[in-house]
Amino acid sequence: MLLENPRADEGISDFESRAMHDGRLWLHVHASQRYKSTTVDLFLPTLLQPRRATGLALIARLLERGTQAHPDLRALNRYTDWLYGANYFAATQRFGAYQVLRLHLAAVDDRFLPQPESLGLQGAQLLSDVLLRPHAPQGVFGSAWVEQERLAHKKSIAASMEDRSVRAQRRCIQIMCPNEPYRLSADGDATEVDLFDGRQLTELLASHTRQSVAHLYVCGDVDMAQAMQMSELFAWERADNLESLADTGSASQQHPQQVIEFGDASQGRLMIGHRGGIHLGHPEYPAFLLLNVILGGEMVGRLYRRVRELEGLCYHIASYIEPMAGFLFVEAGIEVANLDRVQQHIADELTALGSAGPTDEELDNARLVIQHRLNAIADHRDALVHFDLQRRLAQAQISRGRLASILSEVDADQIRNVAAQLRRDTTYLLAPETAAEVVPGAP
Amino acid sequence: MSIEQTIASSVRIHPMLAEQIHHHQWPNGLQLWLCPRPGRTVSVHLSVAAGSLDRGTPEQILPAGTAHFLEHRLFEKHDGDLTGQFAALGADIDAETGFTHTSFTCDVAPSRMSGCLELLARLVLEPYFPESAVERERDIILREIELYEDNVEWVAFQAATQALYPDQPIADDIAGTGQSLTRIDASALATAHRHLYRPDRMQLIVTGPVDMEPLRDTVEELFAGLSRSPDQSIPAHQIAMAAPCRIHKQLALARPRLWLGIADTPPGQQSQGLKRELHLEWILDMLLGGASAFFSTHYESSLIDGDSFGSEIYVDESFSFSLVGGDTDDPMRLGDILLQTLSDPLTPDLLAEDFDRASRRAYGELVTSFEDGGSVQDFIETAVLRGCHPFDLVDLVLNTGADDLISTWQTSLRDCEPAWTVVGPGLDVTEGADG
Numbered sequence: 001m002l003l004e005n006p007r008a009d010e011g012i013s014d015f016e017s018r019a020m021h022d023g024r025l026w027l028h029v030h031a032s033q034r035y036k037s038t039t040v041d042l043f044l045p046t047l048l049q050p051r052r053a054t055g056l057a058l059i060a061r062l063l064e065r066g067t068q069a070h071p072d073l074r075a076l077n078r079y080t081d082w083l084y085g086a087n088y089f090a091a092t093q094r095f096g097a098y099q100v101l102r103l104h105l106a107a108v109d110d111r112f113l114p115q116p117e118s119l120g121l122q123g124a125q126l127l128s129d130v131l132l133r134p135h136a137p138q139g140v141f142g143s144a145w146v147e148q149e150r151l152a153h154k155k156s157i158a159a160s161m162e163d164r165s166v167r168a169q170r171r172c173i174q175i176m177c178p179n180e181p182y183r184l185s186a187d188g189d190a191t192e193v194d195l196f197d198g199r200q201l202t203e204l205l206a207s208h209t210r211q212s213v214a215h216l217y218v219c220g221d222v223d224m225a226q227a228m229q230m231s232e233l234f235a236w237e238r239a240d241n242l243e244s245l246a247d248t249g250s251a252s253q254q255h256p257q258q259v260i261e262f263g264d265a266s267q268g269r270l271m272i273g274h275r276g277g278i279h280l281g282h283p284e285y286p287a288f289l290l291l292n293v294i295l296g297g298e299m300v301g302r303l304y305r306r307v308r309e310l311e312g313l314c315y316h317i318a319s320y321i322e323p324m325a326g327f328l329f330v331e332a333g334i335e336v337a338n339l340d341r342v343q344q345h346i347a348d349e350l351t352a353l354g355s356a357g358p359t360d361e362e363l364d365n366a367r368l369v370i371q372h373r374l375n376a377i378a379d380h381r382d383a384l385v386h387f388d389l390q391r392r393l394a395q396a397q398i399s400r401g402r403l404a405s406i407l408s409e410v411d412a413d414q415i416r417n418v419a420a421q422l423r424r425d426t427t428y429l430l431a432p433e434t435a436a437e438v439v440p441g442a443p
Numbered sequence: 444m445s446i447e448q449t450i451a452s453s454v455r456i457h458p459m460l461a462e463q464i465h466h467h468q469w470p471n472g473l474q475l476w477l478c479p480r481p482g483r484t485v486s487v488h489l490s491v492a493a494g495s496l497d498r499g500t501p502e503q504i505l506p507a508g509t510a511h512f513l514e515h516r517l518f519e520k521h522d523g524d525l526t527g528q529f530a531a532l533g534a535d536i537d538a539e540t541g542f543t544h545t546s547f548t549c550d551v552a553p554s555r556m557s558g559c560l561e562l563l564a565r566l567v568l569e570p571y572f573p574e575s576a577v578e579r580e581r582d583i584i585l586r587e588i589e590l591y592e593d594n595v596e597w598v599a600f601q602a603a604t605q606a607l608y609p610d611q612p613i614a615d616d617i618a619g620t621g622q623s624l625t626r627i628d629a630s631a632l633a634t635a636h637r638h639l640y641r642p643d644r645m646q647l648i649v650t651g652p653v654d655m656e657p658l659r660d661t662v663e664e665l666f667a668g669l670s671r672s673p674d675q676s677i678p679a680h681q682i683a684m685a686a687p688c689r690i691h692k693q694l695a696l697a698r699p700r701l702w703l704g705i706a707d708t709p710p711g712q713q714s715q716g717l718k719r720e721l722h723l724e725w726i727l728d729m730l731l732g733g734a735s736a737f738f739s740t741h742y743e744s745s746l747i748d749g750d751s752f753g754s755e756i757y758v759d760e761s762f763s764f765s766l767v768g769g770d771t772d773d774p775m776r777l778g779d780i781l782l783q784t785l786s787d788p789l790t791p792d793l794l795a796e797d798f799d800r801a802s803r804r805a806y807g808e809l810v811t812s813f814e815d816g817g818s819v820q821d822f823i824e825t826a827v828l829r830g831c832h833p834f835d836l837v838d839l840v841l842n843t844g845a846d847d848l849i850s851t852w853q854t855s856l857r858d859c860e861p862a863w864t865v866v867g868p869g870l871d872v873t874e875g876a877d878g
Contacts, residue, residue, distance in 0.1 A: 267589045
């Protein structure tokens with residue numbers, strides 16, 4: 001058998017971590033020969049803030065345009081192709097209340113090349129160049145690039161909202177969290193894009209790199225010494241006072257609210273946001289994870305069985321957790337005329353779980369599903385990195401093995417308690433314009 | 444059937460990739476492929492040659508959408524929904540229907556693989572279609588179709604197949620239509636199942652920490668007792684004859700999407716199809732990909748964007764087409780420039796001069812195709828569904844030369860007559876190719 005590390009040892013992290021540069025850069029190494037390539041990921045986190053979030057999203061686009069050594073898009077892309085099709089991207093991503101500027105590079109290991117070329121190290125050098133030596137004539141990002149990326153970014157945000165399910169998710173959390181960072185997107189806001197010029201973006205990049213505590217993840221056929229050599233490429237002058245990443249926490253909506261908006265949609269997109277205050281570091285979080293699978297796990301959850309399979313009211317219904325905020329969302333594609341029935345089924349199932357709890361079979365199945373998924377994370381580097389970074393940002397570090405062990409001890413009472421704590425906060429429906437006559441109060 | 448009656452069994456090792464692939468074929472035609480690899484998950488993928496194009500059976504012509512309907516209905520059995528039983532193994536199960544195949548994929552812990560295979564066998568081999576459940580499923584599928592009616596990716600793909608192949612089966616929605624769904628009943632499902640879900644139409648692809656011998660024994664116990672298809676075989680798919688036209692499909696979008704559809708003569712032999720697909724991927728990347736002059740010029744002029752612009756290639760025995768395009772403010776201008784680029788007489792020089800860069804990129808992509816279980820499974824499926832050993836596909840990539848690309852460009856792209864599809868604001872309009 002080819003099992004690697006046959007069991008996820010409790011308490012053993014997937015990464016060997018080391019503080020570098022006086023604790024301003026954390027190096028996390030996952031050494032394994034099971035992959036064909038080495039990945040290098042640099043994360044620069046900050047709290048999501050209006051305007052700044054938009055600026056960082058624009059910067060990510062500019063960092064894909066070129067470096068001083070590869071000064072235009074074509075030269076940069078030709079270079080990564082020459083590194084045997086190395087995969088490079090820059091992006092901003094949201095982790096709860098945080099926005100992270102991420103630089104990613106994956107390059108084939110020497111073992112699989114006709115001759116050794118140390119592509120991992122060359123890739124790390126490219127990421128260093130991208131961040132510290134971007135193509136910025138006269139010391140600032142060029143106005144032509146900035147203009148192109150402002151336009152492209154506005155169009156990209158508009159295109160992402162054309163996915164009606166994404167639009168419903170975005171609108172629901174915006175309405176639910178008017179004063180919390182969770183309302184903000186890692187892409188920023190289209191109305192803020194034109195507020196930035198090349199100088200402002202250059203200064204924002206400089207201040208962001210100076211103030212962030214960076215995390216560098218290296219995964220693949222590397223040892224700590226090689227990874228430390230890579231980390232030296234990310235030495236830069238840091239500010240004396242690094243940014244505090246304390247999350248401001250979530251505020252509670254006093255009364256449930258319902259918002260219906262009309263748009264060009266073929267089917268209603270329903271989102272219901274619930275708050276329970278059970279976030280990643282909360283002792284009841286493992287029970288919250290199980291509750292989510294029991295309630296709305298796709299194809300196994302109560303909502304799927306009742307609303308889709310028994311009642312035939314929709315094709316898609318599922319729940320998911322926003323783990324760093326402690327929110328639970330239920331989403332469904334519905335006929336607007338069925339809005340009340342679907343809402344009632346969702347409320348009934350949550351109430352039932354909050355009073356009677358799950359059956360033994362439901363609990364056992366949910367436990368197996370999550371434990372399998374926790375184990376399967378080890379087969380996907382990106383998932384490993386996400387699991388680790390998410391918990392570092394939330395200051396709720398726990399190994400997968402320890403979490404699996406706690407999950408095995410969660411009982412039905414704990415799940416019932418968690419279900420009883422959830423409060424419906426915001427119901428949002430994106431309704432087709434043609435359904436206006438069946439919605440009370442519609443224009 | 445016993446193991447002694449095996450038709451074929453082999454293990455091949457690829458030194459460059461440091462990978463091995465086991466293959467076993469039983470007398471009833473069922474094939475098993477295993478790529479052993481370290482990890483905590485076994486991924487089991489069952490591909491059945493039962494797609495939306497498989498409409499003709501010796502008994503009846505099946506309504507559009509039957510294969511997809513069947514995929515939905517297979518989960519329910521007389522003792523309940525199998526989904527719960529997969530969950531009881533901690534397994535994630537997924538299913539998908541395409542033009543030529545329906546596939547079922549299950550990820551599970553190694554210790555529970557046998558249980559998962561048992562359920563998978565029940566899933567595809569035990570027909571159970573009570574009329575009441577079929578009625579309910581029809582409503583669910585209608586809602587599924589409706590859900591995708593505002594999905595730009597799906598709407599654009601559907602419109603592009605209609606612009607390429609008007610009124611032909613390949614242009615029908617894989618899920619069918621409101622009208623065709625009313626004609627799918629328990630009898631049609633049973634007919635489809637009887638003729639399409641046969642062992643000689645099935646390929647089982649497994650990746651993960653698994654040994655071949657016990658896996659083969661388990662599969663043999665579950666599947667090898669089945670008999671081959673009856674003599675009355677399923678007719679081959681109707682050859683898709685391109686009749687390119689222009690379609691404008693209305694959808695509320697900030698920016699229209701253009702797909703230029705380029706049809707080619709179907710390759711007939713599957714291995715030829717694989718070669719053509721590989722060459723077209725390579726050529727389109729060299730002419731239009733991120734490192735091309737086309738991409739940088741038109742990205743900088745904002746005619747295209749980096750998110751949506753790209754190409755897709757679909758080649759099988761009975762059809763062969765490519766789609767190129769993306770979101771743009773000026774679909775007509777983008778289409779004209781794409782056509783100029785694809786038919787540029789200097790293309791052979793470009794393909795020859797830029798070959799080393801493209802070759803290094805293709806080599807890297809080939810190696811990383813064996814990075815994780817999911818990508819390995821995709822790679823194996825791409826090869827075996829076209830009758831090719833996966834390592835033959837590896838060798839095909841490694842042995843491709845600039846001359847091969849130039850030859851494929853000359854036959855498939857240089858003189859193409861494309862179908863135009865624009866999705867965006869405006870009215871639904873269909874015009875002839877020269878309209």
